[in-house]
Amino acid sequence: MWGKDKLREECGVFGIFAPGQDVARLTYYALYALQHRGQESAGIAVADGRQVTLHKGMGLVPEVFREEHLRSLRGLAAIGHVRYSTTGASHPVNAQPLVFYCSQGMMGLAHNGNLSNAQFLRQKLLATGAIFQTTTDSEIIVNLIARFLEGEDFPAAAASAMAYLEGAYSLVILSEKRLYAVRDPYGFRPLCLGRLPEGWAVASESCALDAIGALFVRDIRPGEILEIGPEGVVSHAGPAAPRFAHCVFEYIYFARPDSILDGFTVGQVRRELGRQLAREFRPPADVVVPVPDSGVAAAHGYAEEAGLPLEEGLMKNRYVGRTFIQPSQELRSLGVRLKLNPVREVVAGKRVILVDDSLVRGTTSAKIVRMLREAGAAAVYYCLSSPPVIRPCYFGIDISDEAELIAARSSREEIREKIGADGLYYLSLEGLLRPFGEMARHLCTACFTGDYPFPVTNCRKTLTPHKPHLLGV
Template sequence: MKRPPLAHPFDDDKLKEECGIFGVIGVGDAANFVALGLHALQHRGQEAGGIVSHDPNSGFNSARRFGYVRDNFTKADVMSTLPGPLAIGHVRYSTAGSKGATAIRDVQPFFGEFSMGGAAIAHNGNLTNAAALRRELIERGSIFQSSSDSECIIHLMARSIQKTIPERMKDALRRVEGAFSVVAMTRTKLIGVRDPLGVRPLVLGRLGDQAWALSSETCALDIVGAEFVREIEPGEMVVIEDGKITSTRPFGAPASRFCIFEQVYFSRPDSIIGGRSVYETRRQIGVELAREAPVEADLVCPVPDSGTPAAIGYAHESGIPFGMGIIRNQYMGRTFIEPTESIRNMGVRLKLNVNRALIKGKRVILVDDSVVRGTTSRKIKDMILDAGAAEVHFRIASPPTAWPCFYGVDTPERSKLLAATMSEDEMRDWIGVNSLKFISLDGLYRAAGEAGGRDPKAPKFCDACFSGDYPIVPSDKVEEGFEMKAAE
């Protein structure tokens, strides 16, 4: 099977989404609900997707495909092979495993057959001790079918001596380190679990009286008409069977360290996180930015689409008019034509175009969500100046990204992160803009609802990509030579 390009060739200057997971129990055509949920979570992974269902007559059934949900899981010939009242699904962007050479065997959900019956799991996140676990399991006779760190969970479950699949899953997850939200299923149960720090998201929804859904985000509950009930708590496992939910805490209850970049970029703006609208948090980031980094200008312009809410907040707080100075080609897609060199040289112009009539002669504030390598920022600056802008000022809705993420986000190695090698002034000069300012880490925390900013002794969020403060030691990477930030 020929696989499409990993991602759009001009999206290489953004942090890549992790994965999205969704599960439903208690409906007649669960796989169709899962397909809809995965469609709403497509922003979290565009590389591949998979669905596993269970039907009392035909047992477990699965379908895994490269590409978009809409291109694979809306076809009758595929969906008819996934009957039953219980199903889980996964959309993927590879953060672990064989990037650039992904095989269909790496696409989740993964399935295992145990003495008490089969089970399938879908995992969002990254296991930071997967390499060590994999070596140990292979030495003890395990045969791996994929390059994904998630498969370790299945093998650890197989080696457990517990009598039920939920208990075996607890055994397995107590061995792993890192970030994980898991949706799993047996013949009769839907299971959801978050890692002890709750780095990655997972929410619970209700469909009528007896049906339930688990999802990475609330926006996917909306698309299937499910009522948002609550978030699965950090370190919590829920088991749903016969319309009833059992909750346990197999890892204790340490303080939460939810990924703050979910607020900045990954989650859809119409989702709810921690009781707060993601859109409102992003708008408030713009408000904080305007307070921290004012500048005289004529127009506030978002870099679409992720910079839009922050740009709205910046414009409102500063009193500078908001305008759509850059227009996105909505039909571009992420799996574009294989680019020739001449097309590749067009760069972001294939995806973004400047609204020249609005930009010409203006002092423009561009609001973007982040700067990773900085290459796209330079190209956008050139486009704005080519359109006749008098000045270009960048305002960034996150602190400088100076450290890689090891918890389920595909980030470059540290040497390729612009903020790891340059000061803010050096980045400004390298990008070639009149000014460049990032929101402070305290400002980001305030925008996310922490009025006092970041407590350095007990930060509420995982902000390692900004601070270098890793709440979970990335032991595999340290073994490979990664140098942690020195203690202050």
């Protein structure tokens, strides 16, 4: 079905400290802005100085929350979460935030990312008496922080827990009176800080800050722990990594085009990737057509650079979403048509440059090409604003099996034949990195190269634990 040819990321997180404000409602608006990062479940936890109150459920943000829910969530700070599962099944018990009791009272946690050493840590914690209620790796983080909080303040406990964690984690954490934000030492997943007239907010993307009228201040640095309370924002240092490794797919596909990530506006990056693609490949064509919505910005850039008209040759049905009932087997070919439909007047008799962000599994590309041909396209050239995806991701993207990746087992010519295109063109790795300048060395491109930031086969540890005796490591 449409969507299985795309990578999916785990989730989006948001946090706000704004005493006197309707923090639950502001969090609700922010989660709306982050809905593209997860559509399986949503949740909000609110702290009022004495306790943490939670409401969460399966579904989209407006399906989970009603007016009565927001009225009941009153407090001085809140965290929110939208989820797409990569570790842990799509089940109500795994919805976040997670709320728990520890030596310092009630706390809540929401996590974006994926721990590459989750299985090892879970086994070690179970062996030392830990009890788990979910199958998410986020509960591992909860257990570690709770253990270290028995003898330390929160920033120190978070730094101690981070020494055990391998992989991607952007966290928003709520105590009864304060808000905390944590970004892993590699900076895999985005996290930023915003200023409100009477408070502070943190979010996976700056578009969530825009949604509530917060002013973007800066990105939270890799390895940084922010403590937010009545005194303002205090920065604490966590463990350091040998390098940064911001996920390049955030710029290619995951993030909203209007977000700013680590100093780059996502939409402008995508447009430049399209220009670079046109510099590398320019087959004879009459019109540029984007695959909505992910190929739109790159298609604009391609058309500008190539001097070709850009047309909406594929229309997307925006009302066919995650609850779409799949057709029966005999009607399976209609599945993509219910979500995308070609505009015959745009493509008939034309040589079409079809621009998309990536080709991962190859499950829908052939159907799109076939639709364009049936609508009268004289030729279809499939152009992608990223290199071939040939290796799994262990840091918060739903590709952990190389067998799922068509480019890992087929040559470009074989893929072209499978999807039925007249040409198939991938942006080079050099072309992908060019818009980032010096920041290119801080990007994780392992899914294109197999060059992981650290050895993922070594699931024991990367960083030296502060207190190894607690896990018996």
